[in-house]
Amino acid sequence: xxxxxxxxxxxxxxxxxxxxxxxxxxxxxxxxxxxxxxxxxxxxxxxxxxxxxxxxxxxxxxxxxxxxxxxxxxxxxxxxxxxxxxxxxxxxxxxxxxxxxxxxxxxxxxxxxxxxxxxxxxxxxxxxxxxxxxxxxxxxxxxxxxxxxxxxxxxxxxxxxxxxxxxxxxxxxxxxxxxxxxxxxxxxxxxxxxxxxxxxxxxxxxxxxxxxxxxxxxxxxxxxxxxxxxxxxxxxxxxxxxxxxxxxxxxxxxxxxxxxxxxxxxxxxxxxxxxxxxxxxxxxxxxxxxxxxxxxxxxxxxxxxxxxxxxxxxxxxx
Numbered sequence: 001x002x003x004x005x006x007x008x009x010x011x012x013x014x015x016x017x018x019x020x021x022x023x024x025x026x027x028x029x030x031x032x033x034x035x036x037x038x039x040x041x042x043x044x045x046x047x048x049x050x051x052x053x054x055x056x057x058x059x060x061x062x063x064x065x066x067x068x069x070x071x072x073x074x075x076x077x078x079x080x081x082x083x084x085x086x087x088x089x090x091x092x093x094x095x096x097x098x099x100x101x102x103x104x105x106x107x108x109x110x111x112x113x114x115x116x117x118x119x120x121x122x123x124x125x126x127x128x129x130x131x132x133x134x135x136x137x138x139x140x141x142x143x144x145x146x147x148x149x150x151x152x153x154x155x156x157x158x159x160x161x162x163x164x165x166x167x168x169x170x171x172x173x174x175x176x177x178x179x180x181x182x183x184x185x186x187x188x189x190x191x192x193x194x195x196x197x198x199x200x201x202x203x204x205x206x207x208x209x210x211x212x213x214x215x216x217x218x219x220x221x222x223x224x225x226x227x228x229x230x231x232x233x234x235x236x237x238x239x240x241x242x243x244x245x246x247x248x249x250x251x252x253x254x255x256x257x258x259x260x261x262x263x264x265x266x267x268x269x270x271x272x273x274x275x276x277x278x279x280x281x282x283x284x285x286x287x288x289x290x291x292x293x294x295x296x297x298x299x300x301x302x303x304x305x306x307x308x309x310x311x312x313x314x315x316x317x318x
Contacts (some may be wrong), residue, residue, distance in 0.1 A: 038103030
């Protein structure tokens with residue numbers, strides 16, 4: 001990346017099941033681009049069905065990056081993503097290709113393009129284990145309640161079941177004496193956040209249509225190998241101890257195998273949690289700028305794809 005000159009890039013964002021994959025594939029074909037996945041579950045190997053990864057056949061036709069870069073027993077952080085992603089962008093550019101971002105993990109986008117991560121985030125493994133113990137003893141809601149009291153802003157954007165991030169936020173609060181949200185605002189940003197000039201293409205859909213798509217996707221996943229995928233992961237020692245297995249659906253199917261719920265209950269929990277997450281995604285992405293929104297429930301895809309391509313080409317200067 002040229003020193004002092006931001007690289008113009010585009011990113012397809014929006015909630016789960018809104019149609020980001022179809023639009024990103026269309027753009028990649030027309031622009032000669034390679035897609036960089038911005039998804040905190042697709043980074044893990046062997047999490048294929050539940051993470052809704054693009055097929056191997058499609059990935060041969062259109063190159064995808066930042067998929068299958070870590071094993072399920074690794075902790076892959078947003079800082080890891082930023083480091084790997086910057087290297088990926090440079091390699092794409094070196095080959096004369098165009099990097100196109102697509103995915104629904106807002107914090108990854110904020111880390112890469114906004115530099116919200118600090119270089120030296122304080123850590124205390126003992127404190128972390130203590131906080132995790134509270135969740136195990138008193139429940140996730142109790143731990144989330146502690147965060148709501150200490151840092152309402154961060155608590156509002158984190159689900160109670162996202163124990164790893166709730167613990168991390170409380171850890172920062174305890175160690176710095178400052179709410180994590182405020183601490184990140186005050187501390188030095190990671191280098192590289194000014195290297196990109198990003199245009200966000202936001203996809204939305206009516207809530208009823210989006211929820212219908214989410215329900216359909218989850219049922220297709222459960223019928224299409226998701227349960228068998230989790231069974232394989234458990235058989236190979238990848239269980240609920242690891243952050244990779246805390247995602248929607250995965251932890252619920254683990255509970256099914258542990259005898260804590262029926263398979264139907266696991267699916268319904270997955271659907272409910274994914275719907276709630278889609279609402280939070282829209283809240284987060286609503287703050288992104290510059291962003292151009294397209295409603296996929298009111299515009300036909302041919303018309304929509306043409307308009308999106310025009311905007312992206314204008315931004316990239318292609």
